[in-house]
Amino acid sequence: RKEVEQDPGPFNVPEGATVAFNCTYSNSASQSFFWYRQDCRKEPKLLMSVYSSGNEDGRFTAQLNRASQYISLLIRDSKLSDSATYLCVVNDGATNKLIFGTGTLLAVQP
Amino acid sequence: GAGVSQSPSNKVTEKGKDVELRCDPISGHTALYWYRQSLGQGLEFLIYFQGNSAPDKSGLPSDRFSAERTGGSVSTLTIQRTQQEDSAVYLCASSSSGSFRGTEAFFGQGTRLTVV
Numbered sequence: 213r214k215e216v217e218q219d220p221g222p223f224n225v226p227e228g229a230t231v232a233f234n235c236t237y238s239n240s241a242s243q244s245f246f247w248y249r250q251d252c253r254k255e256p257k258l259l260m261s262v263y264s265s266g267n268e269d270g271r272f273t274a275q276l277n278r279a280s281q282y283i284s285l286l287i288r289d290s291k292l293s294d295s296a297t298y299l300c301v302v303n304d305g306a307t308n309k310l311i312f313g314t315g316t317l318l319a320v321q322p
Numbered sequence: 323g324a325g326v327s328q329s330p331s332n333k334v335t336e337k338g339k340d341v342e343l344r345c346d347p348i349s350g351h352t353a354l355y356w357y358r359q360s361l362g363q364g365l366e367f368l369i370y371f372q373g374n375s376a377p378d379k380s381g382l383p384s385d386r387f388s389a390e391r392t393g394g395s396v397s398t399l400t401i402q403r404t405q406q407e408d409s410a411v412y413l414c415a416s417s418s419s420g421s422f423r424g425t426e427a428f429f430g431q432g433t434r435l436t437v438v
Contacts, residue, residue, distance in 0.1 A: 254431075255430065256429050261426065299365070301426075309370045310426075
């Protein structure tokens with residue numbers, strides 16, 4: 213089993229749609245969780261951290277379910293500019309090493 | 323500098339030659355990562371340095387790959403006897419994690435390696 217698993221997609225959605233991505237992780241000792249965004253031919257950049265209580269940043273909402281060991285990202289009112297690959301990131305509880313999922317590709321259509 | 327710096331940004335080399343890729347992390351960051359990314363693929367973990375601990379080399383694909391981090395700062399990834407399948411973007415990232423809860427990693431812009 214992979215340490216961090218994501219549906220690779222692609223998710224093709226129309227502008228204005230709401231889309232949700234899930235990610236599961238295997239290490240119950242993980243303590244830090246993030247969503248990164250990677251545009252085509254660019255480096256990954258932090259989108260948002262994920263906190264136990266859930267957190268929101270504008271149109272983006274991140275949730276953490278420790279019991280089921282999954283993380284979610286909800287994007288409301290999708291924009292064309294949201295088209296990118298979204299990477300789920302979890303730390304290794306023992307070494308603090310950040311482990312990246314392979315990403316979910318989102319394509320927002322006009 | 324303000325961010326993670328990688329050099330060169332592009333490198334074209336002949337099959338069989340050795341190459342060195344450099345990463346200058348954010349000052350004070352104790353953790354440093356190297357990843358490889360082929361076109362259209364996800365990040366492939368290569369190696370992780372954390373402070374003075376022994377590096378996690380579990381992602382290095384063969385003994386042709388090695389990396390050093392001198393003085394806890396600059397890192398060099400060396401690929402010996404390059405092969406065409408080594409062609410990819412090599413990304414470096416650094417993080418200030420050193421406590422129980424890690425912090426996010428910041429990436430450089432990568433080195434695009436082409437082996438011809």
